[in-house]
Amino acid sequence: MKEIKAIIKPSRLEEVVQALRQIKDLPAMTVSTANGLSAEQGTFDQVVKTKLEIMVPDGLVEPVVQAIQKAAHTGLAGDGRIVVIPVEQTVKIRTGEKDKHQ
Numbered sequence: 001m002k003e004i005k006a007i008i009k010p011s012r013l014e015e016v017v018q019a020l021r022q023i024k025d026l027p028a029m030t031v032s033t034a035n036g037l038s039a040e041q042g043t044f045d046q047v048v049k050t051k052l053e054i055m056v057p058d059g060l061v062e063p064v065v066q067a068i069q070k071a072a073h074t075g076l077a078g079d080g081r082i083v084v085i086p087v088e089q090t091v092k093i094r095t096g097e098k099d100k101h102q
Helices: 010-021 058-072
Strands: 002-008 029-038 045-056 080-086 089-091 098-100
Touching: 002 010, 002 058, 010 029, 010 045, 010 058, 045 058, 058 080
Parallel strands: none
Antiparallel strands: 002 045, 002 080, 029 045, 089 098
């Protein structure tokens, strides 16, 4: 299992969500506002971005990454970044059920 984190332009969120809805068996995702600092041209300007966090089985990593990349792409600076992180374990808070993913 992997966690996919994507930082995208807020204006691209609807397109990204629509693209992800096309992927069969995609679990839920978390969407939040992220405040970043851009260090371009020697200044630090605060920028508002949208952060997506999705835990997926290994077999869905590439389709999810490709869907996000395609839907979030504008060709302009600040389109964002996608990070894929291994997940060692998850715990369901309600039930205490633990899943190991190694």
